[in-house]
Amino acid sequence: MSGPDMSKSTPAQRNKQLTHAELAATPEVHREQAVNALLRADDITAGYLPGINILEECNFYLDDGEIVGIIGPNGAGKSTLLKTLFGLIPVRVGAVSLRGENITSAKAHVLVTKGVGYVPQTLNVFPALTIEENLEMGIYLRPKKFNERFEFVSELFPLLAERRKVKAGALSGGERQMVAMGRALMMEPSVLLLDEPSAGLSPMFQDEVFIRIKKINATGVSVILVEQNARRCLQICDRGYVLDQGRNAYTDTGLNLANDPKIIELYLGTLAGSSEKK
Numbered sequence: 001m002s003g004p005d006m007s008k009s010t011p012a013q014r015n016k017q018l019t020h021a022e023l024a025a026t027p028e029v030h031r032e033q034a035v036n037a038l039l040r041a042d043d044i045t046a047g048y049l050p051g052i053n054i055l056e057e058c059n060f061y062l063d064d065g066e067i068v069g070i071i072g073p074n075g076a077g078k079s080t081l082l083k084t085l086f087g088l089i090p091v092r093v094g095a096v097s098l099r100g101e102n103i104t105s106a107k108a109h110v111l112v113t114k115g116v117g118y119v120p121q122t123l124n125v126f127p128a129l130t131i132e133e134n135l136e137m138g139i140y141l142r143p144k145k146f147n148e149r150f151e152f153v154s155e156l157f158p159l160l161a162e163r164r165k166v167k168a169g170a171l172s173g174g175e176r177q178m179v180a181m182g183r184a185l186m187m188e189p190s191v192l193l194l195d196e197p198s199a200g201l202s203p204m205f206q207d208e209v210f211i212r213i214k215k216i217n218a219t220g221v222s223v224i225l226v227e228q229n230a231r232r233c234l235q236i237c238d239r240g241y242v243l244d245q246g247r248n249a250y251t252d253t254g255l256n257l258a259n260d261p262k263i264i265e266l267y268l269g270t271l272a273g274s275s276e277k278k
């Protein structure tokens, strides 16, 4: 690839020097940038039914400390990518690695012990259990650390401590989302995978969720965020990927994607002209 000499720059610096066109068009660039990534997927193909691939040769990486957003149309494969990274769907072709360790198709419970947390879009709390019991379920592998982690999670979500004896089934959608994120944080993950955390929430609660994600990230947790609310997602993420029909369509910084006329036209639709919240 022609262009600036990137041999002495950090991955973060190199990200900023490249346009989405360069990144999307050249898998070599992805590989070069992803060398020291915290989590990366190389050319992964995956699907649910035999012979039907949902993801086709997808490339993805997350650097330490980043929030990376994944946006795209309905059915593009965003949730499937997250599930594949978390070992819920086997990888058919390609590889996934965590801090350089090959974790391709490693099972979810193994990934949790390696510092990967996952919050599914639905059915992400135990409604019959109290908030406290839900959080206990999150750390059942290390029960002695409950108090320490409960304190950490309560600082991010004070409501969870205040209402610890309330059953999760009695909470609003936004409050349940906090329980789900809190539970995933109990195991002290270094990477948190969030599947459409703002889905179905009122605009006020959506804002609250995005603010909390930034706070979680500020504690040192790297975040992969799948979102329908693409514009809001791009506002808070360091980098974003656009998936379309199971393939990488574009990737760039969140800011560049949000302001790219092509992305606006194809993926952000009428939201593009709406007032933005910073």
Ligand SMILES: Nc1ncnc2c1ncn2[C@@H]1O[C@H](COP(=O)(O)OP(=O)(O)OP(=O)(O)O)[C@@H](O)[C@H]1O
Pocket: 048, 049, 054, 072, 073, 074, 075, 076, 077, 078, 079, 080, 081, 228
């Ligand atoms: N359990 C499943 N079994 C078979 N096919 C599935 C399953 N879950 C999802 N799919 C299919 O995989 C494709 C990608 O779905 P996925 O949920 O990953 O898309 P998405 O980009 O997250 O979209 P959305 O924003 O609508 O959730 C769709 O065609 C969907 O019908």
